[in-house]
Amino acid sequence: MTGSASGSNSSKALLQAKDLEIRFGGVIAASGINIEIMEHRNLAIIGPNGAGKTTFLNMCTGYLKPKAGTILFDGEDVTGIAPRKLVRKGVARAFQIPQLFTEHTVLENMLMAGAAQARNWAPLTRIDRISQRADVAHLLDMVRCAHLADRRVSELPEGQRKLIDIALALALKPRLLFMDEPTSGVASSEKFEVLEIISGALQEAKVTAVFVEHDMGIVERFADEVAVWNRGNVLFRGAPDDILNHPDVIRDVIGEEL
Numbered sequence: 001m002t003g004s005a006s007g008s009n010s011s012k013a014l015l016q017a018k019d020l021e022i023r024f025g026g027v028i029a030a031s032g033i034n035i036e037i038m039e040h041r042n043l044a045i046i047g048p049n050g051a052g053k054t055t056f057l058n059m060c061t062g063y064l065k066p067k068a069g070t071i072l073f074d075g076e077d078v079t080g081i082a083p084r085k086l087v088r089k090g091v092a093r094a095f096q097i098p099q100l101f102t103e104h105t106v107l108e109n110m111l112m113a114g115a116a117q118a119r120n121w122a123p124l125t126r127i128d129r130i131s132q133r134a135d136v137a138h139l140l141d142m143v144r145c146a147h148l149a150d151r152r153v154s155e156l157p158e159g160q161r162k163l164i165d166i167a168l169a170l171a172l173k174p175r176l177l178f179m180d181e182p183t184s185g186v187a188s189s190e191k192f193e194v195l196e197i198i199s200g201a202l203q204e205a206k207v208t209a210v211f212v213e214h215d216m217g218i219v220e221r222f223a224d225e226v227a228v229w230n231r232g233n234v235l236f237r238g239a240p241d242d243i244l245n246h247p248d249v250i251r252d253v254i255g256e257e258l
């Protein structure tokens, strides 16, 4: 484990956060955060409730503007850029609760995401081209949901909604995907299977993932690196084995109910 938040030298930094600060009234949610997210190294963010994990995701994806500090994506200053613009640059986000149009079918949701990416808001009948359908079928296949294309989202269990949400994010062709507790709400017996599918799809699409996670089994299995958040800062960062076995992390993070 390293005490610093810089990444390994073997891959390049895709995102660099420098001296990020944000406070809400008296609460300091980010207190000089410095961290690099390395390309093709999936990073898990762990830490106690209220440590500022979601706040960090919000700043990196344009939902919150830091009071101070800089965010570079692929070397470009993207601090404070709106989420939609960041998506076009290659930074996507999946939420704890999938952002799906539940009264529409899976296919319709996918076509709408494709239209957003192409900035083509023509009626669905006009964007429903063969090539686009082929793209959608491929994306759904990547998350093993091709058989669900004509099902209404409201009929699907949470695990499948999560998978559709990931396919939707992949339709935006990101290079970096932030996920806030990707398996929250999924039955514990299905969590590993869902993450296995998500992980395979991200690998196939060559997308680097950053995910907030409270389940250490998931972290151990799916993260290449782990960053420990505490009181709005990065306490440790390193290999899952080192981090999850470190006495301070066991005492202060894993030991308490996350």
Ligand SMILES: Nc1ncnc2c1ncn2[C@@H]1O[C@H](COP(=O)(O)OP(=O)(O)OP(=O)(O)O)[C@@H](O)[C@H]1O
Binding pocket: 024, 027, 028, 029, 047, 048, 049, 050, 051, 052, 053, 054, 055, 056
């Ligand atoms: N919009 C907001 N307005 C006021 N306070 C906020 C806001 N967003 C976050 N906070 C506060 O900032 C601190 C960090 O919150 P954040 O949600 O980032 O933590 P977290 O590590 O993601 O927690 P959890 O694991 O419980 O989701 C908390 O004290 C929270 O109450």
